[in-house]
Amino acid sequence: MAKLNMVQAINLALAQEMEKDADVLVLGQDVAVDGGVFRVTDGLLEKFGDQRVVDTPLAESGIIGSSIGMAMAGLKPVCEMQFSGFSYLMMGQFEAHATRMRSRTHGQITLPMVIRMPFGGGVRALEHHSESREVLFAHLPGAKVVIPSGPRNARALLVAAIRDPDPVVFMEPKHSYRAFREEVPDAEETLPVGKCQVVQEGTDLTVISWGAMMRPALKAAAEIEKRRGTSVEIIDVQTIAPLDAHTIAESVRKTGRCVIVQEAPRSYGASGEIVAQINDRALMHLEAPVKRLTGYDVVTPYFGREKSYLPNAERVVAGMEETLDF
Amino acid sequence: MPEKQIAKFSVTHLQVLDEKGKVDAALEPDLGQEQAVEMYRWMRLARTLDERMLKLQRQGRLGTFPPCTGHEAVSIPVGLAMKKGDWFAGAFRELGTRLVRGEPLTNTLHYYNGWEEGNILPDADLRILPTSVVIGCQIEHAAGLAYAAKYRGTDEAVVTFIGDGGTSEGSFHEGLNFAAVWKAPMVAIVQNNQWAISIPRETQTASETLAQKGIAYGIPVIQVDGNDPLAVWVAVNEALDRARAGDGPTLIEAVTYRLMMHTTADDPTKYRQSADEEAAWAKEPLIRTRKWLANKGWWDDAREEKLLAECKEQVDAAVEEFETPVERAHDESFRHVYGTEHAVIREQHEDFLANQEREGQRG
CATH class of the missing domain: 1.20.5 (Single alpha-helices involved in coiled-coils or other helix-helix interfaces)
Structure with missing residues (x-):
């Protein structure tokens, strides 16, 4: 057991899975010698050699397209998009092949592969480096989209993603990369792909979030508990697609009130789908409209302005108050 | 400091068998009667199936499909040159390769009649990927498959196809570049049939040849007469040998002509002249192959008649099986x-x- 940040925890997952399974390999721009621009793959080249830790040419479609080929041949590639902002160049391959191959061959060809990418704002990065675009992937049938929120679940979810029989887009909130540490057991630990985790049980209000927004959500929950004695249930979505609507609905049926915190722009975001699922499954249990605290439908501003655009704990607290007072 | 030339490139064109059936004895591969006849038989079968499919489509018994007539001198020799264990990552105009590699005729019929079942191989070890309808993606898949073959230390190779239009796609360039950097055992074949739906070769690229695009990635390239099965046979065998020897990928440009429409939903009279089509028909691959076999004394009218009857029988049987009602969930x-x-x-x-x-x- 060691206290690791998310970068180290993801590195641990990769190293342990590569140790265990010679079919697992890592590829992408700068992943080998440089160890990744965030050092997520640091040290893997030395441990596993350049046939398994592969610096590729700079071409996102080539990276995912060749990973698809590797997976068809039975390897388990973990490829990296250096930033999610560059991932749109792989969309053709992702939609036309990664998400569809199982279905169009009725399972004769499957693609066990992981596409890792850092995403989200808050680290004063260059333009095109700070967006949250998880739903672009999540909307595609056959896609699995996993988003960890801390070191421990990042490690456990990545191990599960590597072992998953389907392509998994593993989106790493880079604001959480080095923001805090957690105890991460050295022994194997996995979390299921396709399940939400109730990280705190409560009876009065459900708070739902994922990725970097879990921090302000947790902070706001603590604040509202202190202020009003509210018993808050907190759900970390972890898998955006396929969505575990049951865990969400079960919680809302119990609490009757719900706040969703999402970094991405509001319209067509995952929070909209969550509201729809609550509508389908728990409408008559609601005591108040479901409140969404989200990013805005604007182009993600460059870092000079980004902080004022990101949802924060204060806004979440205000949203909770509104929901509780409805 | 004087300027000096630091690199020099050239592109070779290979033709062994011309449209009149005349063969260059110095370049002629030693195929032998059995293999030569087998090649022609496959070419004729692919043509027969393609022609039948057009009829079925026009009768409303088959969905939209891209006819492959005229491409047999590329697809058949390539399929025959491949070995068990090799992967085929095709585009969508290589019916011949699919048949030679062991895909049942009914797969193509089911596929173009709207059923994913046509993508399912009777044996996954045939290693024939489903068609890549989205242009170019398969080149990148081939690079990854070839990487896997090398990673595992096998002598398997990967053959991939693309059209002239596809060479404008990013995936074509990214896939070639990846395979080249990895020295991966891949053979990429550009079927330059002059037309990407309505876009002619000269609107597609200002390059003098399509083969030369591979030079930019540091790999051997060759342009061959794509209506000449012997030239294709020579080039693809050399490329496969190179791949298996660990010397990396090759790009082969096979110059042919799309004798038919792009797909059955297309009307070429909108964008090209029938005179050009007629000129292309005079160069089509089956006539010259038959002449070559006849000149060798390996073929005659009686054998042709028998072959046509056999191909018809085979296609009839496939169509009957295809049209036998099955309940699909x-x-x-x-x-x-x-x-x-x-x-x-x-x-x-x-x-x-x-x-x-x-x-x-x-x-």
């Missing part, structure tokens, strides 16, 4: 979204089945 798609169980899919599956039941539909 319409809810099949729900079973293959993921390799794991998920409630959202299960619930929608149940919803679908309830709709089917209510609407009185089968399956």
